[in-house]
Amino acid sequence: MADTETNEAKVSIKLIVDKVKKRVMYAEADYTFVDILFSFMTLPLGTIVRALGKVADKELVALGSLTNLYQSLKDFPECYLSTEECKFLLLNPRSCFYNQCRGLKLKIDDTEPRQYFRCERCWSNDHSDHRFVFSTCSKARCISCGLLMNELHFWGTTVYVHGSVFVSHIATFIVTDDFTVIPYTAATSIRLLRDLGITDTSHLEERKLEIGCEQVKVHIFFFHMLTHTNALSSKDGALTLDSPLTYLVFNKNVRGFDADLGLVTAFDHFNIMKKETSSGMSLLLEVSLQKSTGKVLFAEAKEDFVEFLFGCLSIPLGTVIGTLMNGASSISCMDNLFKSISSMGVGRYLKSQDLKDNLLKPPFGQHYTSKHQLFPLTGTLINVPVRIGFKYLTFKDPRVDEIFLKQAGSFFVTDDLVITPSSSSLTLNILNKFKVPLDDIERYEISIGLEEGLRMLKASLRSRETLTNSLPHHLIKRSEL
Ligand SMILES: [Zn+2]
Numbered sequence: 001m002a003d004t005e006t007n008e009a010k011v012s013i014k015l016i017v018d019k020v021k022k023r024v025m026y027a028e029a030d031y032t033f034v035d036i037l038f039s040f041m042t043l044p045l046g047t048i049v050r051a052l053g054k055v056a057d058k059e060l061v062a063l064g065s066l067t068n069l070y071q072s073l074k075d076f077p078e079c080y081l082s083t084e085e086c087k088f089l090l091l092n093p094r095s096c097f098y099n100q101c102r103g104l105k106l107k108i109d110d111t112e113p114r115q116y117f118r119c120e121r122c123w124s125n126d127h128s129d130h131r132f133v134f135s136t137c138s139k140a141r142c143i144s145c146g147l148l149m150n151e152l153h154f155w156g157t158t159v160y161v162h163g164s165v166f167v168s169h170i171a172t173f174i175v176t177d178d179f180t181v182i183p184y185t186a187a188t189s190i191r192l193l194r195d196l197g198i199t200d201t202s203h204l205e206e207r208k209l210e211i212g213c214e215q216v217k218v219h220i221f222f223f224h225m226l227t228h229t230n231a232l233s234s235k236d237g238a239l240t241l242d243s244p245l246t247y248l249v250f251n252k253n254v255r256g257f258d259a260d261l262g263l264v265t266a267f268d269h270f271n272i273m274k275k276e277t278s279s280g281m282s283l284l285l286e287v288s289l290q291k292s293t294g295k296v297l298f299a300e301a302k303e304d305f306v307e308f309l310f311g312c313l314s315i316p317l318g319t320v321i322g323t324l325m326n327g328a329s330s331i332s333c334m335d336n337l338f339k340s341i342s343s344m345g346v347g348r349y350l351k352s353q354d355l356k357d358n359l360l361k362p363p364f365g366q367h368y369t370s371k372h373q374l375f376p377l378t379g380t381l382i383n384v385p386v387r388i389g390f391k392y393l394t395f396k397d398p399r400v401d402e403i404f405l406k407q408a409g410s411f412f413v414t415d416d417l418v419i420t421p422s423s424s425s426l427t428l429n430i431l432n433k434f435k436v437p438l439d440d441i442e443r444y445e446i447s448i449g450l451e452e453g454l455r456m457l458k459a460s461l462r463s464r465e466t467l468t469n470s471l472p473h474h475l476i477k478r479s480e481l
Helices: 031-042 045-053 066-075 084-091 120-125 186-195 213-221 244-250 269-276 303-312 317-324 332-343 353-360 424-433 450-462 466-470 472-480
Strands: 010-018 023-029 131-134 173-176 181-183 204-212 283-290 296-301 386-388 391-395 411-414 419-421 441-448
Touching: 010 031, 010 244, 023 031, 023 186, 023 244, 031 173, 031 181, 031 317, 031 332, 031 353, 045 066, 045 084, 045 317, 066 084, 066 303, 066 419, 066 450, 173 186, 181 332, 204 213, 204 244, 283 303, 296 303, 296 424, 296 466, 303 411, 303 419, 303 450, 317 332, 317 353, 317 450, 332 353, 411 424, 441 450, 450 466
Parallel strands: 131 391
Antiparallel strands: 010 023, 010 204, 023 173, 173 181, 283 296, 283 441, 296 411, 386 391, 411 419
């Protein structure tokens, strides 16, 4: 089975390199590689963070502040959650293409296969034609008798897709150094070389490259998302690398540039969404700012804001880039992948319009959304009722009144999204850490709505100073009042 061999499995691509300039011009690949690239759109942010957490290279820090957010959820005291299953579900968000992607040659999604639980006692004591619930969490309790549910062993009829998942198994594709994917034709490759400034093809050579899972995670998919630890404290922001294939072969980056988080520039997209969403919900955040530097030291929030942040981990990457960021997430290689899918033809290249739509707007489970979701996203009811004999099983919603966290206490949020229940020692630790005199602190109450939420999500992908980078214009506005 694909499951057991994936760690050693490799996919093969053909590279056209300029041996003089030491640069990859483009790669030629079939469905095995392109399917893996496209599958990234279906992965929830939390799944990506978890996959990256297992990468051995400690020199590199993944995905801005999302790693801290994921770890905070992991460490979050269970007594604050509505039910014990809430944490399990939020930590293990599931791609809607999970089963199909199990057949990919490299398995990036390390989410465990689904297990099913139901209450055996209520099941066998009930002789009516009754609806029962199942859960996918081993900690789930029966809603009738309160006992722990038991695993349902005879389920498992998972069908893995063999062959290609998203694109035609006979097509060949060109993958550029910054991950634009286009169908291969001789004319396209010549145009591409000319655009790259190649006049003399004698400098070019073909190389074969075998890529394994670890390389895909670090060098291929995530290198550009990674921020070098040395650059984190620099004012210029994170060091980004936008030529993952060249980096993989020659260990150098072609166009390094300082991160433009796109946060100060116009952010029109939210205006469009604002018109579409009628909720107009906002969450309150009390921010403590260092006056002299403008840095957000920490923020205090109620459970609704924390729930909103934790909920972001369940949103698939394709939805973040497309629906929320309008194709400009600031992670340029992933934006290019998104655009490639969007302009790729159906039939000859992408297998169907349905697949294309689902890659550009991957559905995610309704039970991952909460009342405190600031974004205009609607979860899909993925779990249809399942019948065993004459009885039906429906999915047990872990939320209580569509909420994951109990209404309790206040929470402490650091600039890089470490979230913990509030305590005075945390405040003192931060003030000591940044050596901030008490008269250099200002407090603001900020209302976080759709625009601020989007800025925060965008900043969290790349920046370790998420709150500072996403809230400054608001802080300035308020201090002028
Ligand atoms: Zn029961």
